[in-house]
Amino acid sequence: MNDVVSLTLPTGPGWTGVAELVLAGLGARLDLPYDRIDELQLATRAALSDAVGPDVRVDATAGPDAVDVRLGPLVADAAADPGRRRVLDALADRVELDPVEDGVTWAVLTFARGGAR
Amino acid sequence: MASDDQRALLVAYLQEGDARARDRLVEDMMPLVRSLANRYAGRGEPTEDLVQVGAIGLVKAIDRFELEKGVELSTYAVPTIVGEIRRHFRDRTWAIHVPRRLKELSMRLARMRDELSAELGRSPTVAELAEAVGVDEEEAIDALEASKAYAPRSLDQPYDEDEPGRVPGLADEELGYESLERGSVVRQGLDALDERERRIIVLRFLRGMSQSEIAAEVGISQMHVSRLLRKALEVMRGRLEEPEVTA
Numbered sequence: 444m445n446d447v448v449s450l451t452l453p454t455g456p457g458w459t460g461v462a463e464l465v466l467a468g469l470g471a472r473l474d475l476p477y478d479r480i481d482e483l484q485l486a487t488r489a490a491l492s493d494a495v496g497p498d499v500r501v502d503a504t505a506g507p508d509a510v511d512v513r514l515g516p517l518v519a520d521a522a523a524d525p526g527r528r529r530v531l532d533a534l535a536d537r538v539e540l541d542p543v544e545d546g547v548t549w550a551v552l553t554f555a556r557g558g559a560r
Numbered sequence: 561m562a563s564d565d566q567r568a569l570l571v572a573y574l575q576e577g578d579a580r581a582r583d584r585l586v587e588d589m590m591p592l593v594r595s596l597a598n599r600y601a602g603r604g605e606p607t608e609d610l611v612q613v614g615a616i617g618l619v620k621a622i623d624r625f626e627l628e629k630g631v632e633l634s635t636y637a638v639p640t641i642v643g644e645i646r647r648h649f650r651d652r653t654w655a656i657h658v659p660r661r662l663k664e665l666s667m668r669l670a671r672m673r674d675e676l677s678a679e680l681g682r683s684p685t686v687a688e689l690a691e692a693v694g695v696d697e698e699e700a701i702d703a704l705e706a707s708k709a710y711a712p713r714s715l716d717q718p719y720d721e722d723e724p725g726r727v728p729g730l731a732d733e734e735l736g737y738e739s740l741e742r743g744s745v746v747r748q749g750l751d752a753l754d755e756r757e758r759r760i761i762v763l764r765f766l767r768g769m770s771q772s773e774i775a776a777e778v779g780i781s782q783m784h785v786s787r788l789l790r791k792a793l794e795v796m797r798g799r800l801e802e803p804e805v806t807a
Contacts, residue, residue, distance in 0.1 A: 460705075467701050471686035477673060477704070478771055479684035481786050489793055531794070533765040 446505040462487055462501050466512070469503055473510065473556060481543045483554050488532035490514055490550050491522040509536070509556055510523065515549030566633055570625060571636040585622055585633070586615065592634055593618050596641050601648070610645055617644030658706045667705040668693045670783040676773050677782065707783055708790065764789060 448469050452458040452543060463484040470480035495518045504511045521540065531538045537553035566588070590611075597610035621637035624774035629636075658666075672692045676684035685693075690700035750758050760778065763769045771789070775782045 464701075464705055467686075467705060468698075471697050471701055474685045474687060475688060476683035476685055478782070480686070481771065485786075485789060485793070488790070530765050536710060 446503075448503045450475075450501045452501070454497060454499045456492070458499075459488050459491050460546070462499075462514075465501075466489065466503060473505055475554075475556060477508075479554060481536045483512065485533050486531055486552050486554075487512060487514065488512065489530055489534070490517065490521070490552065492504055493517040495547055507556075510554045512554070513549060514552070515541075516547035517547050517550055519543045519559045521548055521550065563632060567627075570622070570633065572629060573622065573627065574627060582619070582622055586618055589618055589634065589637065590615065590644060593641055596638065597645060600645050600649070605649065610648065613640045613644050613648040618643070619639035662703050662706045665693065665699065666707040667697065669700060669703055670707060670781055673783060674775070674781055683772065683782075697732070708787060752795055754791055757788055757795070760788050761792050 448465060448527070450462055450465055452461055459498070466487060467470050467480050470483055475483070487501065491501075491514060492515075494516070496516050499514065502513045504513070517540075528538070531552065535552040536555045537551075539551040539553075541549040541551070569581040569585050572578040573585065593614040597607055597614045598679065600610050601607045617640045618637055621640040622633070622798055624640075625633060625636055669689055671690055675682060676688060676692060680688075686697050686700050686704070690697045693700070695703075725785075750761060753761065760774055763774045763777065764771070769777070771782050771785045774777070775785045780783070780788075
């Protein structure tokens with residue numbers, strides 16, 4: 444069974460730290476190496492900088508092999524720039540972007556529970 | 561003290577090992593240390609602490625002084641004293657108010673993170689870090705998060721106090737920095753960073769090196785790499801949001 448932690452936060456850099464703190468707690472519960480927690484936080488911070496709208500939602504799902512963090516809504520061209528996408532690709536094991544709908548997209552960042560890369 | 565007297569004391573200490581001569585030199589040059597420490601007063605650290613730290617820099621300068629170079633000791637000592645004071649700020653200053661207990665715990669955790677990484681050959685978990693320093697996991701997380709309020713070194717501060725502007729390691733072209741498209745927003749963001757921050761970003765995101773590998777390569781702690789990555793991404797973000805850049 445998967446454990447899910449969901450957060451709805453106001454959009455803005457002042458709130459990103461709240462999401463990072465919760466993800467650190469989740470990572471500790473899952474016994475992730477601290478480097479991995481740090482990169483989970485960094486990737487979340489990087490992705491949330493493209494958030495759009497008054498609120499942002501972060502759903503972290505802990506499965507047996509990986510943690511998936513789905514977050515958004517993000518601006519439609521969030522990963523259009525290859526360099527910006529490269530930042531997320533370097534931090535997460537897999538990065539997926541939902542098809543754009545109503546001018547926004549959502550990102551799913553997957554982090555394997557096996558250890559730091 | 562006249563420079564001839566100072567030189568005689570340096571000879572007595574450096575060539576004859578007379579520790580009292582060094583003590584006299586330190587005593588004589590403490591007004592210089594106080595004057596330099598005062599320049600950094602009012603930035604959140606007690607001035608007397610800065611004087612003590614500056615005195616350590618002075619002693620290092622005396623120990624490393626080379627008589628044959630023919631320069632005044634004060635000329636030689638000033639960069640070392642200032643470097644020591646700056647290092648103190650790097651190691652001790654925080655961007656926001658953090659309780660002393662958390663600061664101390666954060667320092668212990670940062671050291672333990674490096675030690676356990678070396679010992680285990682991988683990054684430690686929060687539980688391992690907490691156990692190693694004797695706190696519970698929640699306290700460890702609090703302190704680890706608080707450490708992100710640590711102020712990284714200023715963007716324009718040289719990496720190496722002895723060779724300002726020079727950062728050891730590979731040149732940009734060797735790192736693949738030039739391979740980034742010139743029009744790319746990340747390339748534009750990278751251009752906004754100082755050399756060391758750019759290097760760390762490139763090592764992490766182009767070379768795919770882990771934080772611990774970068775820490776070893778650049779010669780700083782993993783915690784410091786983490787803070788610099790955060791800071792660099794913030795700077796890049798700020799730059800990317802400038803209309804004239806993104807247009």
